Amino acid sequence: MQDPTTLYRFENDINPAAARTGVLVAALGGFVDAGGTQRLLTQHLLDSHESRVVASFDLDQLYDYRGRRPTMTFDRDRWTAYADPSLLLHRVVDRAGTPFLLLAGPEPDYQWERATAAVLGLVDALDVQLTVSVHGIPMAVPHTRPLGSTPHATSSRLIGEVEPVFGTISVPGSLTGLLELRLGEQGKDALGFAVHVPHYLAQAEYPDAAVVAFDALVGATGLDLARDDLAAAALRIREQVAGELQDNDEVRGLVGALERQYDSFMQGRTRPSLLASGMGELPSADEIAADVEAFLREVSDEGQPG
Numbered sequence: 001m002q003d004p005t006t007l008y009r010f011e012n013d014i015n016p017a018a019a020r021t022g023v024l025v026a027a028l029g030g031f032v033d034a035g036g037t038q039r040l041l042t043q044h045l046l047d048s049h050e051s052r053v054v055a056s057f058d059l060d061q062l063y064d065y066r067g068r069r070p071t072m073t074f075d076r077d078r079w080t081a082y083a084d085p086s087l088l089l090h091r092v093v094d095r096a097g098t099p100f101l102l103l104a105g106p107e108p109d110y111q112w113e114r115a116t117a118a119v120l121g122l123v124d125a126l127d128v129q130l131t132v133s134v135h136g137i138p139m140a141v142p143h144t145r146p147l148g149s150t151p152h153a154t155s156s157r158l159i160g161e162v163e164p165v166f167g168t169i170s171v172p173g174s175l176t177g178l179l180e181l182r183l184g185e186q187g188k189d190a191l192g193f194a195v196h197v198p199h200y201l202a203q204a205e206y207p208d209a210a211v212v213a214f215d216a217l218v219g220a221t222g223l224d225l226a227r228d229d230l231a232a233a234a235l236r237i238r239e240q241v242a243g244e245l246q247d248n249d250e251v252r253g254l255v256g257a258l259e260r261q262y263d264s265f266m267q268g269r270t271r272p273s274l275l276a277s278g279m280g281e282l283p284s285a286d287e288i289a290a291d292v293e294a295f296l297r298e299v300s301d302e303g304q305p306g
Contacts, residue, residue, distance in 0.1 A: 004117035008057045008089070019054045019091055020127040023100040023221050026119070028087075029107040030135060030174035034197035035206030037136030040230070041213045042104050048226040050093045051102070055122070057087035062108035062115055089122065096224040101126065107175050116179050123188065131183055132220055133176045133192035134213035138202035142258035143241060147212045153191035154184030158220075165196075191220060200254060201241070207234035 010016055027042040045051075063085055073081035087105030094100065103122075108115045123131065141147070150166060151159040176192070183190040193216040195209045211227070211234045218225055245252055 001114050001117065002111075004114050004121055006058075007061060007111075007115060007118040008055050008122070010055045011053060014054045016054075016125055019101075021091070021099045021101055022127070022129040023223065024123060024126075024128040024131045025100065025102045025217065026131055026133045026176050026179060027102065027104040028133075028174075028176050028179075029105075030176055031172045032135065032137055034136035034138040034199075034202035035195075035204065035209040037195050037197065037206070037209040037213050038134055040205060040207055040210035040233075041134060041217070042102065044210065044214070044230045045092060045102060045225070046090065046104075048229055049095075051090045053088050054091045054101075055089040057089075057105070057115075057118070059085055059087050059105070059108075062087070062110050063106060064109035067109060068106065094224045095226060098223060100221070100223060101128065112175050112178055115175060116182050119179055120182060120186070123183070129189060130221065131179070131188070131190040132217055133180065133190075134195065134217060135176075135192075136195045136197040136202070136206070136209045136213075138199040139196040140258060140261065141196050141198055142255050142262055143198045143201060143206075143208070143238075144255060144259060145262045147209060148196045149212060149216060150194040150196070151191060151216075152180070152194070154180060154189060158189060158191045193217075193220075198258070200251070205237065207237050210234070 010019075025042075025045070027038050029038070033039060068085075070085055071083045072079055085106050087103070087108070090102040090104065091099055092102050103119065122128070137150075148165070150164070151162055153159045180190045180192060193213060195212045195216075197206055197209045207230060211230055214225065214227060214230055217223070218227075245255065
């Protein structure tokens, strides 16, 4: 393996010793982030709190430009802008003046072990005691019921006793998952939360899921973070979705079936998992008609900032 420390550099005016803090939030995307859960939360943290970049990664060594082409702006007869991708380590300060680190950017396409080793080196150098991650996963749950989440950690003491939704499963890997695994192998604390997002809203921006992720982050770290803007965005989208449901019998039928399944599960009268098959009246995502797909596109478009 090439030297992991050459993958990143501290900003010229940054003294690494002064950037030490106890918490690292890892927001590196992955193969799924239903409802834009991680992305919305990350942007909210940066928009609502004082922050500065303390280190940056050499993404040229890690990023597949042809697989995920960055956008460029063409104006009449020339190129005028390039949205170069970046993987940055931010030092963010909460409302009480407590700093924490936020590693945010696109998930590396290459050199996962080296990139993970680089982050592990930063964890040691900056005296990080707890690494936290969040993202959204699509689930057969209704938006009209409280959203749940699946916690996972390097030690059960970090999450306490929970009733798991999943058993043993194999899923596509992520760098954040690999990071948590490697941290656990070194005896370091790391935990994450996979927020359960209604599958029919998975492609739209769904701030309600980001609020659940926010609350989980605050609960795990004790940070004093601003919540109001994120909660207001969640309320706006919730009202938009409710308005669309009034005129769409297909979606109302889907949500009604999900509500019955959810309520039965919560009352302990159903199968041991929300993912269980054979639920009869519950349609799959593939069985939802074209007007439901149009509904999702409309909600997604309306949820974009103006």
